[in-house]
Amino acid sequence: MATAMLLPQPKVPKFKGDPTEYGAFIMSFDARIVPHTSSSKDRLYYLEQQLEGEPKDLIAGCLYMDQEEGYTKARDLLSSEYGDPYKVSTVYVNQVLSWPQIKHDDCHGLKQFSHFLIKCFHAMKTMSHMTVLNHSVNLQAVALKLPVHLQNKWRDHVTREQLHSNRTVDFEDLVHFIEFASRSANEPVFGKEAISKSQVHWGSKQGKSLKKDGAKSSSFVTGVDSSNHKQDKYRSVSCYFCRVPHDIESCKQFGQKSLSERRTYLQEKKMCFGCFGFNHMVKGCMKKRSCKKCGKCHPTILHDENFRSASKNVDQKSSEACDSLVSPDQEKSVSSSCNNIDPVISDTVLQAILPVLIQQKGSDKLVKIYALLDNGSTGCFITEDLRQRLETTSTESSLKLRTMHRLHVVSTHVVEGLVVSDLSGDNSVMLPRTFTRDTGDT
Incomplete structure (x- = not known):
């Protein structure tokens, strides 16, 4: 008896009309209310108090009936309306x-x-x-x-x-x-989210270590962007924070968070601190937003009033070249920039090359290929030969390419819905809009 008195009192949930919750509601009502009431009048009163919305209106007339008959009728009405197995x-x-x-x-x-x-x-x-x-x-x-x-x-x-x-x-x-x-x-140690958080943790430590050691490298960035955002139907228009159709920088709920909470949210969602995009970091971002308060290259909602630059004269050297996609409806631009820093260890630049499986969504055609990964690139290209092997649906267009040697226009196909995965078919990734290139295009 003493042990029972120390236990927390279970509550009877209120029933709002969901048939899938009716069985649990009646079970808790019969266990917690019925044994502790001596009359049907009390039970009818408690039953009416535990109902909300449509169920409460359903038994409203039973309150004016005889107490025995009213309680029985109320139970029958609820069982018929919400407890029917069909x-x-x-x-x-x-x-x-x-x-x-x-x-x-x-x-x-x-x-x-x-x-x-x-x-x-x-x-x-x-x-x-x-x-x-x-x-x-x-x-x-x-x-x-x-x-x-x-x-x-x-x-x-x-x-x-x-x-x-x-x-x-x-x-x-x-x-x-x-x-x-x-x-x-969702395995807590080796699940996707656990490993992803671990990679971010160790990656940040490795980045700090490289800065301390003064390691230098060369980076090449290629990006694909559109000058006509209104016609880009593949761009999301919903706020990632509250799912309402507005830009996240205009989101009142996101703006009410502290600056540290906003940064933590972007880091957890793996979003860029410069443009709120995905799959790249702010260091290589080609679409950084301008702050309306200080005019610098960061979103206004991430502006820090207490920030003071350690050095006002920072020498930034970069070269940018523009590639544009020529189309009757809209123009596309392919931009490329290169930051050259003398390497300390070696003159060789290594790129990540991995064997993957690729297919178009909805197609059974699966091809094993080697993929070249560039963490600083926002553009995605495949060869024309691979497009034909995949038998993909695509749209013909033209691509204006500007390289170090010349400026020329080549024919291309725009492919949507490509999915890559590892050789076991796991860890699938949906690719963005992809352009075809012949192996001879340089």
Whole structure:
């Protein structure tokens, strides 16, 4: 008895009309309210107090009835409206089929989807109407919610089951598969987010070490940008912080954060401190915003009133060349800059070359190639031969190239929706708009 008195008192959640929550609400009401009330009048009163919105309006008339009859009628009305197995099953199925597609790097979204599917699987054991999720059409719809690399793994799993066990997979198999994929992606030590944070941590330490040692290097940057932003339908118009259609620099919620909290948010989301873009750092950013307060190259929302430059005369040497994409509708520009610093250790510049798998989204054509990675580049190019091997859909255009030797115009194809992954099919990355180049274009 003494131990029970020390435990926190469980609360009865208020019911707002979600059929999937009705069973838990009635169970808690019968466990916490009914045993401690002696009359139907008290139970009807507490029942009415625990309802909100539509359910509360549904039983409003029962308050004017005889207390015994009123309480019984109120329970019957709620059970008929929100406890019907067919209605509950329909809500579960509709929520599964309307779930948004999960992005390849959204580990948290994959975990939420897995938890909801597990909830549906347990509900299926008591509601026979939910067996429609075992139908092949619904299984296919659920699988399409997964990232491309998990769709490929699920297809391989289904094939193995058919060949080795000679059986057809069902909803339970898909739930267990997604649960395992979620646990793997969110593994606290070796998961994607854990490794990513570790790389940022060690990368920042390595960068500080190089600055202390005075190491020097050469960097080459190539960028692709558009002079007509209004016609660029692939550019996002939503704020990354609050998901409302406005620029993040105009976001009131983001502006209310302290300067250190804003910087921490950008660092966690791997966003550039110069333009709020992705996949590059502010050091190599070609689209830095101008501050409206001091006129320097940083966003106004990141302006630091207490900052004082240690040196007012900083010698910045850079050379920029512009490449433009000639099109009847809009002009594209390809800009290139090169910062040359005498190397200390070696005259050789090494670039990262990795073997990868590449395919166009929605296509089964998969090609193994070698990719040259340039951390300072915002442009993406493939050879014309690779485009033909992938049998991609593309748009013809022209590309004006300015190199150290000459200025000339070449034909190109603009390819959208290319996806690269490692040789095992994991760690997929969606490439931005990609241009084709012949191997002879220099």
